[in-house]
Amino acid sequence: xxxxxxxxxxxxxxxxxxxxxxxxxxxxxxxxxxxxxxxxxxxxxxxxxxxxxxxxxxxxxxxxxxxxxxxxxxxxxxxxxxxxxxxxxxxxxxxxxxxxxxxxxxxxxxxxxxxxxxxxxxxxxxxxxxxxxxxxxxxxxxxxxxxxxxxxxxxxxxxxxxxxxxxxxxxxxxxxxxxxxxxxxxxxxxxxxxxxxxxxxxxxxxxxxxxxxxxxxxxxxxxxxxxxxxxxxxxxxxxxxxxxxxxxxxxxxxxxxxxxxxxxxxxxxxxxxxxxxxxxxxxxxxxxxxxxxxxxxxxxxxxxxxxxxxxxxxxxxxxxxxxxxxxxxxxxxxxxx
Ligand code: UT7
Numbered sequence: 001x002x003x004x005x006x007x008x009x010x011x012x013x014x015x016x017x018x019x020x021x022x023x024x025x026x027x028x029x030x031x032x033x034x035x036x037x038x039x040x041x042x043x044x045x046x047x048x049x050x051x052x053x054x055x056x057x058x059x060x061x062x063x064x065x066x067x068x069x070x071x072x073x074x075x076x077x078x079x080x081x082x083x084x085x086x087x088x089x090x091x092x093x094x095x096x097x098x099x100x101x102x103x104x105x106x107x108x109x110x111x112x113x114x115x116x117x118x119x120x121x122x123x124x125x126x127x128x129x130x131x132x133x134x135x136x137x138x139x140x141x142x143x144x145x146x147x148x149x150x151x152x153x154x155x156x157x158x159x160x161x162x163x164x165x166x167x168x169x170x171x172x173x174x175x176x177x178x179x180x181x182x183x184x185x186x187x188x189x190x191x192x193x194x195x196x197x198x199x200x201x202x203x204x205x206x207x208x209x210x211x212x213x214x215x216x217x218x219x220x221x222x223x224x225x226x227x228x229x230x231x232x233x234x235x236x237x238x239x240x241x242x243x244x245x246x247x248x249x250x251x252x253x254x255x256x257x258x259x260x261x262x263x264x265x266x267x268x269x270x271x272x273x274x275x276x277x278x279x280x281x282x283x284x285x286x287x288x289x290x291x292x293x294x295x296x297x298x299x300x301x302x303x304x305x306x307x308x309x310x311x312x313x314x315x316x317x318x319x320x321x322x323x324x325x326x327x328x329x330x331x332x333x334x335x336x337x
Pocket of ligand 1: 032033034037038041042119160161162164165200228229230232233236265266267270294296324325326
């Protein structure tokens with residue numbers, strides 16, 4: 001790291017999840033599945049589904065952002081840049097970042113953009129925000145991860161391998177220049193491997209087809225997510241430990257130095273594998289997939305927000321964020337809290 005650049009720190013964090021709780025038992029009324037199968041394979045007991053007319057990707061992000069701003073002691077008008085991570089934007093375009101700006105009532109023409117990096121989207125977005133602060137371009141950056149999966153899932157037996165996993169929710173952080181020497185984001189690490197792009201994908205309506213909308217309708221194609229679950233799992237359990245170790249190595253730490261690991265909540269089995277591989281006790285790894293399922297770009301900030309709320313992260317702790325998902329893309333961030 002170039003030590004002449006200033007560091008950034010997370011000055012506030014917050015989350016929002018829709019009120020509607022959908023249990024595994026609820027899903028058994030929609031498809032052939034069982035609570036046992038879902039819990040044994042994924043650890044998930046329930047997830048949240050949005051309420052049409054009330055929750056949107058942008059306003060859930062705004063709800064999370066308000067809490068993060070409150071914790072930071074700031075107002076929406078203090079925000080100088082919005083970085084919005086989502087794979088389920090309100091519209092194909094424009095992105096949800098500008099909608100969040102409107103939702104928060106920010107009148108100033110500050111920049112806002114979306115990051116489409118799926119499960120690693122939030123860590124990528126955090127890394128980008130960190131660069132803007134490091135270079136001195138902005139002082140207050142809002143980083144949001146928000147997803148509505150439930151409206152786009154095949155909730156029949158045909159789609160059960162994917163649809164039981166995903167849930168809706170939002171998380172946000174406010175990034176500011178660090179006020180304490182050596183504290184804040186120590187480093188971020190970003191990777192992708194596009195050869196696996198189709199392993200976890202929503203393919204249609206692809207813009208590379210003539211008359212893409214007609215193509216989908218005429219060919220009776222669906223627009224549901226496809227996932228080669230076993231292959232994604234196989235890569236995830238390799239990339240998570242790798243990218244965590246990369247962050248530790250760069251900063252001269254060992255796995256036992258981690259105070260709290262916040263992995264993307266993809267599957268409890270993946271998290272347990274990573275925990276075992278890193279040799280971490282239960283107290284040093286955070287899991288809430290049991291209650292929310294996999295909320296993609298929202299999962300890391302929701303988990304971070306809950307960990308902070310529960311007092312499981314204290315000043316001076318070494319916190320590691322890590323994510324892996326569609327792309328494939330994967331990333332980590334090491335933070336001296
Ligand atoms: O967010 C980042 C990216 N995502 C991930 O990291 C997810 C990674 N992958 C996984 O978590 C797991 O692969 C899954 C949880 C998605 C699936 O678990 P699995 O152990 O790989 O199961 P499978 O897909 O191999 O399916 C095993 C069996 C199949 O039946 P047969 O062919 O053995 O008779 C499926 O049809 O389980 C069946 N099955 C189900 N049964 C009941 C699939 N989904 C369900 C279901 N309920 N919901």
